[in-house]
Amino acid sequence: MAGKTPSPAISPTREEDFPAWYQEVVRAADLAEMAHVRGCMVIKPWGFGIWERLRDVLDGEIRARGHENVYFPLFIPLSYIEQEAAHVEGFAKEMAVVTHHRLESRDGKLVPAGELEEPIVVRPTSEAIIGASMAQWIQSYRDLPLLLNQWANVVRWEMRPRVFLRTTEFLWQEGHTAHATSTEAMAETMEMFGVYRSFAEDFLAIPVVPGEKPPSERFPGAERSFSIEAMMQDGKALQAGTSHFLGQNFARAAGIDFLDATGERIHAYTTSWGVSTRLIGALIMTHGDDDGLCVPPRAAPHQIVVVPILRGEETDAGVIEYARKLVGSVGARQRDSAGEPLRVKLDDRPHRAVDKRWQWVKRGVPVVVEVGPRDAAGNTVSYRERTSAGESRSASFDVFVNGIGPLLSEIQSTLYVRARDRLDAGIARDCTTRAEAEEFFASGGEGSESRAQGNSRGFLLAKWCGSPECEVAFRHLGATIRCIPRSPSDPDSPHPSFLAEGHSCVACGCPADTDALFAQSY
């Protein structure tokens, strides 16, 4: 094997079969596995560690804006769901329903007994039940705004589960707020929309297109829905977060009213917004490579793993001591760009050093350090950056310790820039006719294999007249409008970075000035 380029850890490669590659990364990186319950997953320590990082940081952002965490029940009375017509319509098909509260043994089998008078649904989202409480809690304009958030599991009975991307049960954060005016509620919607955008880009290093959902893609019951759309390495879009302006729809349905300063009784304006464990799927498909996952340093449970090279000799004790000293120096004294202590782990398990290192590479740890007798003797450190497949580097102990913070920042930035370049290169803006657009989507990815795997060629940014007919003009090719790019500071203005060429609708040729992002999606 010496002297030869090692084969990638993940088989098949991204190029060969992207969906299979994805599943293999989930396995090889020890993130999660499908449970023995249909559509559900077991999130393993490494995968959950990433979720915890993400959760902790985002929770900080949410709290910093005045929201308070709460917890509402998993079960929702059916009658609550029935209150908002569009909401019912949107979620009815994927609802898990509890109809019994007891099991009885018959012929050695347990069968449901004790039928409930009113079936209970397992929450697919919590607008209905939180709205019911808001209606009780809010009496006066002085009770507003009410800013709530909860971290919870939800259940949506999906037809085609895919680990992290679409599972029957998933974890998320759902914010629910109530406001006195439409303007305020809209400002809240945009505020959290902005939080998601910068969270995705700065923390997860996933560049996104921020925009508004077209009518058909709106959250059931929302007046306006906004999403951040990320581009996966196969060119497909992934909705990575949503923020909804619900207007007075849910307030009307749930009776969330208040008396304003003039004594007039009016419906509150509500919002909701969320991101889910799907973000881990986005992370995999954005930063993963043919050697496995690649976790941005800010999201990594361990940013640095130190692997002592043990040889079963008398030098071992010294090597371990040296490794401990390194871990202590990095973990106790160094800070990342956000001022947090660095997360460093000593891997002293009794496996071969190369095997351990390889395992951490597949898991995507940003920096893996190997220290052996030579390093201990020379007061040096050997390390590899996950983002550069090249050779191991060497530095003196002090230089490494003092430079590791900046190095992690650099890796974070490298990942972002790579993804940003891919996104920029993957957006076509020059299709102005239906034929050109159809050619774009029909051509699929580069190469026949890629096409066979259903790889998309990317995003098409084109003008749209706004008609429902034109919205679905490319549905037969798997592409729909993912969003209408919007300026994060103004929901009614186009995003200056995402403008399409031309002045006529790509589907019908009518005059059009709306920029729509068409893409195949997850």
Next chain:
RNA sequence: CGGGCUGUAGCGCAGCUUGGUUAGCGCGCCUGCUUUGGGAGCAGGAGGUCCCGGGUUCAAAUCCCGGCAGCCCGACCA
């Protein structure tokens, strides 16, 4: 919920057409030796209700019937 396919060791598979010793192979796992700083080698070993239930047969992983589960492709979705 329609169409196609598959259930054999932790994972990935062969065997099934044409029933017949102890059901194999790769990876992983365990032990030993040799190795070790670019993803080990050799030798030995553990691990299986062949998805479940019934039927045919002297004999079923293999044939038949009925279940169940999963995957892929569509319609739906964070």
